[in-house]
Amino acid sequence: MVSKRVVLKFPQKLVDQPIVYKLVKEFNLVFNILRARVTPNEEGELVIELQGKKQNYADGIKYLQNLGVSTQPLSQDITRDEKRCSHCGVCVTMCPTEALYLDQNTQKVIFDPEKCIACELCVRACPPRAMKIKIL
Ligand code: SF4
Ligand code: SF4
Known part of the structure; x- marks a missing residue:
């Protein structure tokens, strides 16, 4: 399966x-x-x-x-440009599936594509436009 x-x-x-x-x-x-x-x-x-x-x-x-x-x-479908991400945390508060979350040890925002449902909320909210939609 x-x-x-x-x-x-x-x-x-x-x-x-x-x-x-x-x-x-x-x-x-x-x-x-x-x-x-x-x-x-x-x-x-x-x-x-x-x-x-x-x-x-x-x-x-x-x-x-x-x-x-x-x-x-x-x-x-949704990717993150690691060079652009400033780990500001804006996306963490809005991601409905916790695909974006704060690593308490490093204080860095982690992106787990396996949990992402491509709702695109983070794409619109990310200040430096680090979250991107891949166009088919
Ligand atoms: S909002 Fe953008 S810059 Fe801020 S942590 Fe999320 S992906 Fe990184
Ligand atoms: S697209 Fe939606 S589910 Fe995926 S990381 Fe961004 S906010 Fe989370």
């Missing part, structure tokens, strides 16, 4: 298609939607957690890609 969080970007022509339903029905995957939105140019973006057998997961991702859906592991 695998459990992975991925960012899916749908071209406009696929936004109203029952794609997630097919992931469940045809690939036996369980899903949990973490974030969904339609971008200004009317593409769809879904941050989703998928669980299932390893082969089913791989086949499901292949199915998405063949349809024209861009896929990317969530851990690569």
Whole structure:
């Protein structure tokens, strides 16, 4: 069994298609939607957690890609520019999943991409713009 969080970007022509339903029905995957939105140019973006057998997961991702859906592991969606981060701590107070937290020993702010759900709150709040969204 695998459990992975991925960012899916749908071209406009696929936004109203029952794609997630097919992931469940045809690939036996369980899903949990973490974030969904339609971008200004009317593409769809879904941050989703998928669980299932390893082969089913791989086949499901292949199915998405063949349809024209861009896929990317969530851990690569939000990144931090370490050179820019001043460890001010602003992001720590707003991160809903504690993906950004203060190391009490070093007094440095740590970023754990595995806990990140890509809500983007830190991206907007970070004074030196150290938190970044990777564009697919
Ligand atoms: S808000 Fe930005 S600069 Fe401040 S600790 Fe967070 S990532 Fe670093
Ligand atoms: S994008 Fe959201 S969940 Fe991820 S580190 Fe920033 S505030 Fe936390």
